[in-house]
Amino acid sequence: MSATNLIARKEAGELLLSPRGLAWLTAVAVALSAFALLLVSNTELSLLDNAQVVYDMAGIVTGLGSLLGLVVGIDAVAGERERGCLVPLLLAPASRSAILLGKLGGVAIAWAVMYALSLPYLWAVGSTGQNMADGMLVCGLLGTPIVLGFGFFGMGLGCWTRSSRTALLTGIVALLVAASPLLLGPGLRQSAVGAMFDAVNPFSAAVNAYDAVIIDSQTITAQGAHILVAAAWIVLTLVFARSGFAKVTR
């Protein structure tokens, strides 16, 4: 087995089998459950259109996934460094790029688990309405580059900052700003500044694609502009993570 696979499996094992990782997944599941229960317990919310509910749930899944990716990404470098595990790992007979790829694989597996966890929730709130399958698909297609991008961004922050606490604080602030379209909705686009922010924000790209596919019944293939922004985000964050990792291992 290659060093990359070995490291990715170790990272994934920590998420799936360690109490710390399971606690994280439980917290994510509790958050999704809280939203689902809010929908059925509140008369007004329970009458929301199915597509609207799937759209909201897809946005929350992407937001929580980004938070999970960010924390896993920061922990992969800054956490390891603070626990004293990074230097022994760098001394292992594996290339730097293999170690980096393994760490990135860990973030990808964390998102895959989180996405799989969200599917029953999407089904529970949206199975009687339109576009549920398309909603699941677009959430995977657009959510993946966004979440992985935040994971890589977290790795980069972990490399470039001195402590994991600083990296976490910076990452959460960046995530809150990026995820503001979830709170502000389409009203954000009504000002010139908001429209500009909306055009370059990867989180907006994902949310707007969810809106177009789930609510407006557009095809996924028509979301090229949104997919392009998401792809640019993952490439930029990958470069950020790579350069940060190169600095740490120098």
Add this chain to the structure above:
Amino acid sequence: MKLSAFVLAVGLLLGPHALHAAPLSIELQPAAANPAAPQMGDNLTFHSVIHNDGAGPVDGLIAWISLVQVDKGKEQPVDLEDWSAHKAVTAAALLPGKAIETDWPMRLIKAGHYRVAISAASRTGTHLTTSAFVDFTVRQKPVVESRRVLPVAFGIPLLLCVALLWRRPRRGTSSG
């Protein structure tokens, strides 16, 4: 004398409207395939025909759909953001005697009594042209069902808690 004064007065009253009357007329009909008693989540389509009844072309034509809620105490214009992605149609010019036919799809988001209309304006016309209203009622439908949500909302965190508790003793045993 009195008759001619009356005709003059009527002419003065109607004159400005007659001089600037928009040459457009709009017919609006619900599609035959629309459900008889629509409920939330259903799709409706409205078919409009915009005619140019004038003698000259109408340049820079824009037509748009408007929706108002007319329930008592909830009278308001409706933001079509989630209702329809097809909110307007434009034409560079509409020649005399010609017509533009448009289908306006709409997905029903919220229960209530509604009136829909199509309006049209041109680059130089002084008046707005509107169709007659088409009324419809949207019935309520609970869309998030507790019998599907509750097992998932309680089951998944419970399973993860069981996995969490199962992992703790095993780690303790192996290390101790």
